[in-house]
Every structure is written in structure tokens, then in C-alpha cells.
Amino acid sequence: MVGAVGAFATLTIPLSAGAAQAAPTTGVDPVTVSSPCGRVRVTVQVESGVATYTVAVDGAEVVPPSRLGLTLDDADFTSGLILTDRGRPRTVPVDYELLQGKVSRVRKTMTERVVSLRNAQGFAMDIVLRADREGVAFRYRFPDRGDGATHTVVGEATGLTLNIPADGGEQFTLPYTVQKPKYQEWYVPREDHTVPVLGKPTISPRGASFPLLARTAAHDGKEWWVLASESGMDGTYPACHLTQPVVDPAAGRVTYTIAFPFDDEALGTLGPGTPQVGGAWQTSWRFVAVARTAAQVAETTLATDLGVPCALDDTSWIRPGAATFSWMMDHNSPKSLEQTIRWFDLGQQMGWPYALVDARWDQMTDAAGTPVPLERIVAEADQRALKLFLWFNSGGTNNTGSGTPRNLLVDAATRRATFQRLRDLGVAGVKVDMWEADKQQLIAWQREVIEDAARYRLHVVLHNTTIPRGWDRTYPHLLGVEAGIASEHYSNTKPLADQIPEQTTIAAITRNVVGAFDYGTTLLSPYALPQSPRRTTDAHELALTVVYQSGFNGFADTPEAYLTQSPEVRHLLSTVPVAWDETRFLAADPASHVIVARRKGRTWYIAGVNGKTVTIAPGLDPSAPNYTPPTGHAQQLTVDLRDLGIQPRSTLRLFADTSATDPTLRLTNPRGRSLTVDTAPFGGFIAVVQ
Template structure:
């Protein structure tokens, strides 16, 4: 049997013959993906992925099984390839209001494989190979009717030797990442999942993107085979048993993209592949959307919003620090001690700060009784509530406790975001799914929790010791795929103490990206800082024009440089139990320009800073010293 063999290298097409595979390569030639015909009739078609920046001939990912089971028929081992389409060159640039880069761009190659099963039913697989990874999705091209997807057979076979960083699945996505090797642990795992294959020197991060109303969120399971990660639908018990686990579809239909960011650790960290493959913005007007820093009272006072005087104190903090927002968290409907919600909102707006407000997502899917509940639950409820909020001058809503990624809940998320946009309201989700690229499609969706953040200093004493290492993993896992509401930068203590240095804590405000960056400490925690540190926090951006990986290894250390306008912000942290020194090249700065550097690093002990200033250029190297579990920031302003 003759098979077509396609390869694309530097946008040059080459056609030849190959026994049992079709191959597509990235424009830069570093990544190639081969579609393999099954050897046995009972086997699925599969992709094999190669990363060529290595002398090894081994595949980075030996097998990605493909296929779906639809309620009327299967598209798996019974597939016959009818043809493959012409390879299409992809080159795109677009704008993001908030994120790691304001003007992302991508370059890739796309091909569609056309299959039929033994019932004559059609299924297509669309494959894209980018310079920083790959994405593929399934299509049913024919208008046939309504069906359910009973199973998705996508699975990733991982070499036993690969190191992996995985988070045990939980509906709120608030676990700790675990580093493991080989077949040491089996279970269900949340997105994104990071792997490092030392034989091929490749790193890769597995995720999904452009999840929409036509599907459910998936996760990974290696319960059957320790080194094979199957895509599986939500557990029936998620959301207290409400909603179907498997999704219902209407053809023609497209699945979400299965996304893998591939390269060295810098390529993976800087990748925007999740938004690259997501739908363009759907809002007619987005000029009203403003990223910003938020003052937040819950971390230091779990019932702070119940107290009008505490609310005013945190509004004053935002005003003194030049931050855009303050959050009225839970219990605002029970506010007392001098004023109620209307009084607080009036005061906040009067001093030029924009209030945000918390809601329980409500409904039978959550066990949490906190009020107000159910005001988000229906379109009519939301329109009534959003009308009130708009008149009051409230800028956005924080909606909490979703506890499911079933299709009904995906629809609920998107209903909230779309209705909020009609009233010029920002949205962010807590107790939620991990980002799937929606911030491109709906830029009023500013951030998500979906992380074990600083709030956990309230919840369990074990976070104290886990946090330093956890913080060094997040820039290479969770925060790669979208905004992350960790609620960072705390210098005093919450219910349980932290053991990170002041330099470490300060760095988190730059290291972690979130369109709404909630500063979690109490006012005196910020007022007691040196004036030069306060000045930096006053000007801290919450959205970035560019992001560069500087150095790091998950669980040990991390350093990123982020640009806003002409200014660069560099931040680094360590989880090591000893002092470390690093010499950093400043080649990320614009050549030929002299910059004023403000360096804030660990001082003599972990509760003081060492602050210095000097003039530097892109040709210079910066030496920084970190205490154990320490950190630093550096701000570069062109002269």
C-alpha cells in the first residue's frame, strides 16, 4: 500500500513515499509529528512526536492514541484514512488586553486528515505543528443530528524515564504539584501536566484549549497504565452529582484543541499556544476593560468585608498605593459597624477606586451555603443583579465554588462572562477550572484561581513548608496556560506563618501573572515597607507586553523578566535551603539604551531588603544574592 509522506521544513514542502506514516514539521524544523497507521486492526491511529534539538533519534512522545466513541458509532480502531489535505502555512498576530504578552504571534503548519469508519461515517483530525508545540482536534464535518460522546480515546504514552510534575485531580484545581519519575504514582491528574525527557532534552506541557459549550472539560488518568495518560471526562460525583459527565453534541462539530507546548523550558514557559488556538475576541467593545492591582481583606481578616471599617481601611490602602481596585469579598450582604454595601461602594467610588464584589455561584452543584447565593444562576437573575451593580458603580464580580467541569458547568461559566460583558463588568472565577484560552475570546474574564495560593495559609498548617517549592513550580506549569489569582505579596502572617523571605514574597507580584493582581497583605504590611519598595508596588503592572524566561528549574528556582512599555521588571525566587548567588545576563534589555536599575534583594535576614541603584545596559551582567527560600526584584527604566 502506498502512503503519502508530507514534511514541511522552513515552509518548504516535500512530497515522497513512506510505508505507514504521514509527517508534518514545524516551520523551524525542530518539531515533527508523524501520523501512524495501526499495525493491528484492533489498534488506533496515533501520532508520534519528535523534538530535533537533540542527537537522540528517540521520539519525545512515542504515541498519542486517537479516536472517539459516539453514541451511534465508534471512530477508533475501525478508521480508514481517505486522504490528507494540503499543508497550510499558519502565521498570526493578535492583541491581548492582559496576559504574559500583549501582541502574541505564532507560526505553524496545518493539515487535515480525512477518515471514515466501517459504517461510512466521516471524522476529520486537524493537526497543527507550531514552532513552540502542537495542537490537534477532532471534527465531524457532516450535518447528521444530535449525539453524545461516550468516550475520547486520546492518550499520551510517556517514556518511563521522563520526569513529570503533576497535580492530583481535584474539582477546585487547588492541589500541590508533585515531581515524580517513571511509574511511581498512578491516579487522576489535572491540567496542565509538565514532562521533561532527559534523553531528548525536551520539555513539554500538556493541556487543552478553546473548550466551549460543545464539550466537557477533561483531565488525565494513568490509573490503567502508569506511563499512559488517558483523557477522561469529569467524574459523575463532581458538582454534587449534577449534570452529565459525557458531553452532548450537534453535528457539524469540532472538539477543543489538544495542546502540547514543546521545546526547552524557556520555549514552554513563554508559549502562548493556549490563546493562539482559541477563538478571537467576541466582544464588540473592550475599551472599558482595565487590568489592575487590587487590595483584598480576606487573607488578613477572614470576615473583613462584614466590617465596614475594615472595608474602608482597604479602600484607603488602594488609594494610597495607586491601585485601581478593592474587593468586597464574602459577607458583604451582612456588612455592619458603621455602614452597609451602598455606603461602602459610595465611599470607594468617591476616592477614585473601583469596587469588585464576590458571589457564590449557587445552585445544587455546590455545598457551600455562603450568601448571596443563586444570583448568578439564571440569565434573569444575572441581568437583575448586574443592572444593580452597574448602577452602583461596581466594576466586576468574583464568582466562587463551581466544583465541576461537566458540560453544563462550562455553559454556566460562559453565560456569566457573556452576560457580565453586556453590563461592562469584569469577571474572575474562584474554585474553578484552569484557563482554557477564554481570556482571548472574552477579555473581560480577567483571572482564575485554580491554584493553591496564599489563601491556603488560612486553611492548613502544611502550606507553610510546602509553599517555597510550590511557588517555583507554578511559573512552569499552572501560570503558563493563563492568568492565576494566587493573591501574592504578603509580609505579615495570616493564620499560619510563611517561611519565605521578604524578597521572595515581593518577587511573586511580578513572577505570577494575573489580570487582576490581588495584594493579600493587611495595610500595615505595606505601609511599613521602605519607601523605594512602596514606590515600586505603586507602579506595579498587572498586564505585560512581553515575558522572558531567565533561569529556573521546577521546584528549585525560577526567574522571569516581564516588560511593560519601555520598562522591564525582573523577579526571581528560590526554594533552596541555603543561600544562592546568580549572575544574570541583561541581554533582554533593548541594545544601545542605558537603564536606571533599582535592585531589591534579600538583606541580612529574611525580613529586610538590600536596596541598590545603578546604571546598566544590555551588555552588563547582574549579580544577585538570595537567602534560603529567598528572592529579588529588579526594575529597569530607560534613561
């Protein structure tokens, strides 16, 4: 079932072993890799024993010299380096399908070149370079020394240096949170509500999270956007993040450097935060996508291009789809049979294939207080043509969460027996929560859970975890990952709703670019908790079904919120896809607005959201003195339908705010070559074109 498990465990690297014996290349001539189209170029320079890389597009240097190298407990690969083999460029075909994602098929080529180095101690290291039309990537590879020892990677010098534009540029990254790096923070600091310029420290003393989106400048002063992240994660290296940026005022540059998880993550369990390596090993890919606009950089598929190829021999059983999600509006609903059935009835009427029963479903009772066995829950779902996703606590020693069931996924035998039972009952998938660390051992354990789920034909959704790093391709049954501010923040005890409209315009072109985002869309009730009212318009909420992409779209509101909508809205929510053939970002101004068009078959879904925030109160407590609700700014969003090849005779249904001053949802059928929508503050639109 999981055909690539063995492939992860064995790594053969013939190039470095030979390269370590080769005669050093004389001189300091740079080694260059150009994309097949010739526009993008990555260059490695070894000078005075230090290796750096630069990235240029159309001859303009977008990423100035940035450090390469790392340090082991017994070997230094940051200085004293000698180039031993320049390698030869070769074309690498990239051809794969995505069962859920922004596209259904990727066909392209990349240029690869392996540069071999030797350090002062005589140890070998390869730098594998790749370039394509969207950007560049690299990873380090090391041959087996034959000593049978496990070594610690003490640190990485790997950096990303960017030019700071005259206006300071823009920097969008999440703070790397202390102890629980769940990637659930704000891109724009709440207390000092301005878009961070390049080099502004995050509010966390532990640095910044991937991905990093930045507006920078080439050496000629022209504006560029870059998106940096990781891919190809296979459990043999931790998920990394970035140190606080370091600004060089004299040079007008800022540098971000790779950092490892901390020892106290996972409550101090699961080993150290530093990588532990042995035999032949390699790091994950680090990639930098480059484009002239934020919209263009958001279209990159580098995160999956560099992912480990699909690990499953059989994918015929995988079915992305929408689901009911009761926990959001009623945290106790998974413990009540009657409440759970209310959402089952909703799923049946809406025609959604799945129902998610969240935390503490193992404590479910009926109205009489009688415990409800899992078999009964499955039977109730089956009667309504629904398949279940069931929540599990990942822990373990990695968290102290009280949500149950827990301690069933740590030991392999217990986990497989659990998954066997779920498969035998006809359960479709599991939502595994509360990972709360980026450590190498946790990533390896998480991979084992995902692979065991595949063996028993169970889909997977992950929460409270790290961002995707290529796993959308490797594990197509992994339908969604949280790792961001999701809609459930509307129902947290802290009121967090004020900043969500703005966050969406950023997360859609940062977090969601690197993999499926399990957000929990389309809240149409005024609030989940009175102290945290929804600020978005109904049109904005409908648009999120397209703006955000996930192979598992959990509709998070109450049955009444959906069933009382007009037939047209209900039809839209019943039929909007969760997997796409093509995606085009038509406009993107992070912290202001985003417009995205996604195609399924011959139907285009075009959605835009306005998150422009004019005023917002500092802090998160509306009971604080002088608190005022946030205010937004009406915006006119325009789409040229000809850019998508849409003909004037096509049928278009537009769900939008009534006007710039009226947030009421209105359905119209406009015609013409372009689409112009006056969105209300925190408003939006969604258009279906057939």
C-alpha cells in the same frame, strides 16, 4: 457586545461530509505536518485500523507513537479506521492582542492539515492538526449526521506517550481531586517529598490535572521538556483531565490518557461527566509544547494561540489593575463597613484602581449594627477613587457553600438584572467563586456568566474552578482565575504554608503558563494565622508580583503591612504592572527556582524566587509529634542583562535578600552587564530596569 456568542453555537464542517464519501487512500504512508520554520513535525499514522501521532523536533522523536480516537455510544473511532483524505497543508496566520497576559501581541503562523478518516460503520471523523515552532496541537471534528440525536462520548483513547529517561525524568501535575476538582493541590506529594518521576501515580484515584509538565527524552536520549494542556474550550465539551499514568517497563515509556469529569462532580447535578454531543461538533484543542528547557517551554503562547478569538466587539472599557483584598487577613472584614473602609483607604494611598469586597458583603453592617446598602459601599469607594469588585457564590446546586450572595447567577433573567444593577451603580467587576466541577454543563453556564458580564461591562475573576483553556484571549475582561494553591492558603484552618515556596517555582511554569493566575500576592506580615507562618522572605514576596501574572493582582495583606514599608517599596507596589508587552523566562528549575523577566514599555521587571526545600515534615499539622519547620537552601541566581538587550547605562533598582544568610530586605543600585543575587533560603529578588 459579545460578538462571538453565535459563532460558538454554529459549527459548519464541509470537509468531513465529503471525506466520508471519498475513496480510501491506499497504503499506510504517514501524514506529516511541519511547522513554518520546519523544525517541529507532527505525524499521523493509520495502521491496522488504529490512528497514532508522533512529535519530532529537528528530526528527534520527542513524543513516540501515541493513540488517537474516541468512542461514541453508537460508533467506535479507536479501531477499524481508514484514511480517506490526507488533506493539504495550509498556513494559518495567528495575530491577536492580549489585554492582559505574558505578551500584548502575538504574530506568528502555524501550519494546519485536516486528515479525514472513516470508521468501520462508515461514519466520518476529521483530525485537525497544527504545528508551529513551539509545539503541536490537534482536535477532532465531526459532521452533522442529520439524525437530530444527542450522543454520548463514552471515552477517549487520546493519549500522550513519553520516553522515560534513565534517571526517571520529572513529572509535574496536580492530582485530580475527588468531587471538587478545584486544582488546588501540591505538585510534590507532601508525605513522600520527592519530585515525581514519569509514571508516578498521583495521590488521587481519579488521575491527574492539566497542564502536565514533564522532563522526558527523545529517542536519541537527549533531554526535552513538554507541557500538555487544552485550549479552545467553548462550552460544548467538558474540561478534561488525565488518567493515572500507565508505565510500559519493557518499552521504557509512560502513557497519559484523556479522561472526562465524573458524574458525582457538582454534587451530582448538571448532567453526566461524559460529553453530550449532537449535530456538527468538535473537541477542544489538545496541545503539546516542546522545548529543550523548562524555561523555554514556559514561554509558549499555545494556550491562547488556539483559543477562540476575542468574543467582544468593544474592549475599550477593559482595565486590568491591582486591588486591595481584605478577606485574606480578616475573613469578617467584608461584613464590616469600618474594616472595609480601612482597605479602601489603603487602596487610595497606594493608587490602586480596585478594591475587592469578598464573601458576605451583602451582610455588611456598620459599627452600630445597621445594615449597609450596596449604594453606601460604592459611595465610600468612589470617594477614594476606587472601583469595586464584588464576590458572588456561583451556586446553584453545584455547591453547598454558605457564602453569600448566592443563587443570583444561575437563572439568566436574575443574573442579568443583577449585572444591570451593578453596572448602574458603577461597580467594575465580579469575583465568582465555588464552581467546583469540570462538567460540560457547568462550563457552558460559566461561559454564559462571563458573556453576560461583558454585556454589562463588568470584569470577571473566577475562583474554585478549572484552569484557563484559552479564555484569556476569548474573554479579555476575564482578568484572573484561581485554579491553584493561592496565598489564601495561609489563612486556612489547616496550616499549608510550608510547601508554598516550592510550589511557586512549579506553578509559575505550569499553571501560569496556560493563563492568568489570581494568586493574591505580596504578604509582608509574619502570618495570617499563627499556626501557618510565612516561610518566604520579603524579597521573595515582592518578586511574586512579577513571577505570577494576573490581570487582577489582589494585594492580600493588611494596610499596615504595606503602609509601613519604605517609600521605595511602596512605589514599587503602587506601580508594578499587571499586563505585559513581553515575557522571558531566564531560568526555570521546577521545585528549585525560577527567574522571569517581563517588560512593560521600556521598563523591565526581573524577578527570581528560590523555593528549594531541603527538609519538610510529613503531613500538614505542626502540632504533630516530631514536627519540624521546613528548611531551605540558599542559592545564587544570576541574570545576564545582555540577553534582554539592557545597556550598562540603564538604571537598576534591586530589592533582594541582604545575603545568603540574612533574609532582611535590602535595596541597592548595582551596575554592570550581569546581575548576581545571593538569595537566602526561600528568598528571592526583584529588579526594575529603566
